[in-house]
Amino acid sequence: MTKALSQSDLVAALEGIVGKTAVNDSDQARWTYALSEAWSTVSPGLTDGLLLDLGPPDVIVKPKTTDHIVEIVKMANKYKIPVIPRGGGTGNASGSAALPSGGILLDLLDMNKFIRYDPVSRACRFQAGITWGRLCYELKKQELTPGFMGPHGIYGAAIGGGISLDSTGIQGTKYGQETENVQNLQVVLPTGDVIETGSLANTCADWYFRYCNGPDLAGLFMGACGAFGIITEATLRTYPLPDYHADFLYLFPSELDQCKALMEMDSYELMSDYMGLAQGFQYAIIENVFKLKLGATQKGPALIHTSAYDEGILERKTVMLDKIANKYGAIKFPGDPTALGIGAHDTNEMLGGGVSKWMGGMMHKTCSILPLLKCPEFNEWHYRFFKTPRIQELLSTTGLGNKCWSIQYPGGAKHGFVLHMSMFNMDATTRDMRTTAYKVVHEILKQKIEMGTCPYWVGKDLFLPHLVKRFTPAYWNFLQTLKQTLDPNNIMNPGALLLGLGDKAKDIISKEFP
Amino acid sequence: MGIMKLEDFRKEVWFCGGCSMCRETVSKGIATKHAWVGTCPVYDVLRFDHYTSRGRNAIAKYILDEVLEYNANLAEDVIYRCLGCKACEEICTPTLIPGLKPLENMKIIKAMREDCWKLGLAPQKIQETCAKIMDPALNNPFGLDKALRVDWAEKLNLPKEAEVLYFAGCAASYQNPNTPEAVIKVLRQAGQEVAYLGTEELCCGHQLIWAGDIEDARKNAQELVHRIQKTGAKQVICSCAGCYNTFKNDYKELGITIPFKVDHIAKVLSPLLNTLELKNKIQQQVTYHDPCHLGRHTNEYKSPRKIIEKVGAELIEMERANKEAWCCGAGSGGTCLINYPELNKEIRTRRIKEAQATGAKVLVTACPMCLKNLRDAAQENNVEMDFYDLPNLVAEALGLTSEIYDSWKG
Numbered sequence: 001m002t003k004a005l006s007q008s009d010l011v012a013a014l015e016g017i018v019g020k021t022a023v024n025d026s027d028q029a030r031w032t033y034a035l036s037e038a039w040s041t042v043s044p045g046l047t048d049g050l051l052l053d054l055g056p057p058d059v060i061v062k063p064k065t066t067d068h069i070v071e072i073v074k075m076a077n078k079y080k081i082p083v084i085p086r087g088g089g090t091g092n093a094s095g096s097a098a099l100p101s102g103g104i105l106l107d108l109l110d111m112n113k114f115i116r117y118d119p120v121s122r123a124c125r126f127q128a129g130i131t132w133g134r135l136c137y138e139l140k141k142q143e144l145t146p147g148f149m150g151p152h153g154i155y156g157a158a159i160g161g162g163i164s165l166d167s168t169g170i171q172g173t174k175y176g177q178e179t180e181n182v183q184n185l186q187v188v189l190p191t192g193d194v195i196e197t198g199s200l201a202n203t204c205a206d207w208y209f210r211y212c213n214g215p216d217l218a219g220l221f222m223g224a225c226g227a228f229g230i231i232t233e234a235t236l237r238t239y240p241l242p243d244y245h246a247d248f249l250y251l252f253p254s255e256l257d258q259c260k261a262l263m264e265m266d267s268y269e270l271m272s273d274y275m276g277l278a279q280g281f282q283y284a285i286i287e288n289v290f291k292l293k294l295g296a297t298q299k300g301p302a303l304i305h306t307s308a309y310d311e312g313i314l315e316r317k318t319v320m321l322d323k324i325a326n327k328y329g330a331i332k333f334p335g336d337p338t339a340l341g342i343g344a345h346d347t348n349e350m351l352g353g354g355v356s357k358w359m360g361g362m363m364h365k366t367c368s369i370l371p372l373l374k375c376p377e378f379n380e381w382h383y384r385f386f387k388t389p390r391i392q393e394l395l396s397t398t399g400l401g402n403k404c405w406s407i408q409y410p411g412g413a414k415h416g417f418v419l420h421m422s423m424f425n426m427d428a429t430t431r432d433m434r435t436t437a438y439k440v441v442h443e444i445l446k447q448k449i450e451m452g453t454c455p456y457w458v459g460k461d462l463f464l465p466h467l468v469k470r471f472t473p474a475y476w477n478f479l480q481t482l483k484q485t486l487d488p489n490n491i492m493n494p495g496a497l498l499l500g501l502g503d504k505a506k507d508i509i510s511k512e513f514p
Numbered sequence: 515m516g517i518m519k520l521e522d523f524r525k526e527v528w529f530c531g532g533c534s535m536c537r538e539t540v541s542k543g544i545a546t547k548h549a550w551v552g553t554c555p556v557y558d559v560l561r562f563d564h565y566t567s568r569g570r571n572a573i574a575k576y577i578l579d580e581v582l583e584y585n586a587n588l589a590e591d592v593i594y595r596c597l598g599c600k601a602c603e604e605i606c607t608p609t610l611i612p613g614l615k616p617l618e619n620m621k622i623i624k625a626m627r628e629d630c631w632k633l634g635l636a637p638q639k640i641q642e643t644c645a646k647i648m649d650p651a652l653n654n655p656f657g658l659d660k661a662l663r664v665d666w667a668e669k670l671n672l673p674k675e676a677e678v679l680y681f682a683g684c685a686a687s688y689q690n691p692n693t694p695e696a697v698i699k700v701l702r703q704a705g706q707e708v709a710y711l712g713t714e715e716l717c718c719g720h721q722l723i724w725a726g727d728i729e730d731a732r733k734n735a736q737e738l739v740h741r742i743q744k745t746g747a748k749q750v751i752c753s754c755a756g757c758y759n760t761f762k763n764d765y766k767e768l769g770i771t772i773p774f775k776v777d778h779i780a781k782v783l784s785p786l787l788n789t790l791e792l793k794n795k796i797q798q799q800v801t802y803h804d805p806c807h808l809g810r811h812t813n814e815y816k817s818p819r820k821i822i823e824k825v826g827a828e829l830i831e832m833e834r835a836n837k838e839a840w841c842c843g844a845g846s847g848g849t850c851l852i853n854y855p856e857l858n859k860e861i862r863t864r865r866i867k868e869a870q871a872t873g874a875k876v877l878v879t880a881c882p883m884c885l886k887n888l889r890d891a892a893q894e895n896n897v898e899m900d901f902y903d904l905p906n907l908v909a910e911a912l913g914l915t916s917e918i919y920d921s922w923k924g
Contacts, residue, residue: 027588046575107562154533
């Protein structure tokens with residue numbers, strides 16, 4: 001990678017495209033943008049021994065239009081400067097941190113226009129940097145919802161970022177993953193050309209449909225972390241807002257019973273969200289609530305949110321949920337569990353900074369998609385892993401504490417697959433502790449990959465080395481060929497998916513990391 | 515000894531989940547306990563992540579790990595730019611768990627400012643303001659003659675000693691003198707005589723604390739508390755939200771115990787109004803701007819609204835009110851007003867337009883700093899509204915007349 005532009009010329013050129021106030025290359029800006037979600041030990045400059053030598057970009061730019069991005073990408077191609085797209089910056093695999101070659105970070109949050117709602121296809125069009133909060137706000141004016149309501153960061157997270165990372169999150173149980181609701185994408189290709197996918201590929205079409213006009217090209221860019229192009233506009237399905245909601249908390253005899261019950265409830269489409277809690281700290285809290293209230297000693301709590309368009313339907317759903325829960329030997333918590341601050345719907349974000357503070361240490365998580373019935377097996381491994389003398393010793397020397405726990409969480413995925421989170425809390429205050437914890441995390445991720453888990457966010461670290469090592473050569477070659485074909489100058493977010501790294505990727509794949 | 519060192523928040527900054535709610539949340543009535551439209555006013559204008567709490571927490575991590583170091587550019591660009599409006603703490607995700615406190619963003623920024631102050635990195639204008647406060651011949655952030663502070667009280671014959679003391683503060687004394695006049699006249703109408711320090715009154719030190727000049731802030735606070743103590747006052751009433759928060763919360767952080775009760779005039783007037791005859795009911799639509807230091811910092815939302823209701827006005831709330839209220843842009847200690855006038859202009863313009871959108875022709879607030887800032891915004895934007903500090907609205911409703919201005923609007 002060579003740069004023919006000096007830093008000052010680069011800044012001046014970018015200012016010429018987007019204006020002076022939309023460009024920033026101060027140290028404080030660059031380092032702030034090197035970090036994304038703060039829950040990860042993948043903290044460039046703050047953790048040693050990262051998979052890739054990640055750091056700050058050269059400059060941050062806030063484009064407002066697709067044309068701005070086209071111009072930036074064309075200039076980047078000319079001078080072979082990496083371009084790193086970023087949405088809300090709440091992903092946790094450092095997809096928007098820069099390699100040592102630096103680059104232009106595009107903060108897309110000013111591409112936040114709600115473009116229109118189309119009543120025919122019942123879908124809405126917007127710029128990709130719009131946040132979930134703003135989209136929900138705009139749709140609510142028309143009594144609509146996008147269904148799936150955002151990943152970690154919820155109302156502050158950007159939709160384009162979620163699409164680029166195959167996000168899972170709130171209400172995915174009912175409506176499916178974010179990407180399942182995508183109808184069309186507008187993408188700026190690495191060459192600077194702009195394409196529309198699905199129905200909009202036909203310039204005469206003004207409605208939104210995905211699977212038509214040839215191959216499903218939207219899928220090529222979803223989950224690709226910007227490696228193949230920059231998503232600039234998107235269309236999502238919408239749904240009428242349900243008026244009736246209810247939350248329940250059940251305690252099952254075992255985690256397996258809990259998972260079987262959740263699976264059955266899911267298959268009858270009774271839930272909007274759920275959170276099946278497994279072994280760990282929070283589990284004990286819920287268990288104690290039941291013990292105090294009901295004298296119950298069972299294990300395997302599950303929080304369930306359901307919604308309906310009609311009160312009678314909500315009542316019937318409640319009856320069916322109770323029936324299935326009873327079948328698997330559950331006890332129901334009397335009353336509204338959201339009063340305990342543990343709802344599975346609005347309070348999704350309790351799993352964020354809240355839990356870190358609650359537990360007294362930064363929470364490191366390993367979210368990925370697992371078959372629901374496989375969760376108890378992994379949870380058991382996870383719990384045993386943390387009890388081994390070696391890990392205990394590491395824990396005691398790094399102050400990680402014995403706070404590991406797991407959740408089979410609202411699905412981002414349906415039909416028996418869940419977003420599975422195993423977590424542990426750690427004292428992240430020193431570089432040594434973070435570096436040790438980073439290695440422990442990689443041991444967990446390797447185990448998860450070997451159990452066949454599917455990481456949805458791939459970014460530039462965490463699951464990536466373990467996953468790519470287990471790709472078939474043909475699959476890996478195909479990905480690389482795609483990258484080389486679409487992005488011959490290797491400017492689009494190099495390092496994402498380990499693409500564009502040349503021999504460095506071979507080294508990583510040939511040995512287990514770290 | 516300072517408030518707390520950045521080092522003391524090492525764990526706290528790593529609790530930050532980076533969820534981005536402190537940056538820009540739009541969640542009005544969607545599916546959440548909160549009802550925000552926007553969070554950080556500075557981000558709302560400047561649009562880069564390092565101006566948010568989440569960004570500053572990232573910078574704090576880098577400073578603590580010596581990847582970044584304090585310098586004049588960082589201080590000017592980020593550390594002193596925060597308004598201290600506390601909106602980021604109100605929305606911070608730990609608050610979703612009952613009993614859990616938000617990340618202590620305000621204390622973290624104060625700790626960073628103290629570091630900068632000690633290193634001589636505070637912006638020049640802010641240093642000059644602090645010097646004016648500590649100048650015994652001035653004792654106010656405006657650098658105005660000390661004698662002018664007491665002009666408003668000249669014809670009121672206020673005692674030097676009483677059980678209750680009124681603390682007028684710099685902003686009202688110099689910039690909106692009919693507020694202290696209204697306070698005295700309204701309290702007298704209710705039969706309450708209050709003492710006043712006169713030229714002995716010092717700045718509360720609000721600006722010093724938010725500038726990071728903690729040593730001077732402590733010295734100033736100790737002297738002020740000593741002077742109040744000498745009057746024998748058991749209660750101090752403030753009409754400035756900033757002074758009130760300084761006495762109530764900041765002095766504790768400085769390790770200073772105050773041997774008297776402190777109240778904001780809104781809390782005092784609300785019950786008093788039940789006993790007073792309204793000669794001139796305010797039969798108009800009124801909107802109310804929550805000052806950050808009376809609202810989010812000291813949790814007083816009800817009293818001002820009750821007063822507005824009691825004087826007969828119809829309250830039309832702005833889209834963002836109560837805990838979600840948008841800052842006027844002056845910033846804690848007026849740091850934004852002093853050092854970032856263009857940013858302040860942008861933020862206050864957004865707020866005054868929000869007030870205008872209510873359709874109300876009267877704006878009421880409970881802080882002289884907010885009052886002046888929003889009045890200036892109205893002039894800049896040709897927004898025709900009348901502006902009242904809360905005591906002035908009450909004075910008008912009671913039919914009292916001002917000796918200083920033609921009307922209580924000032």
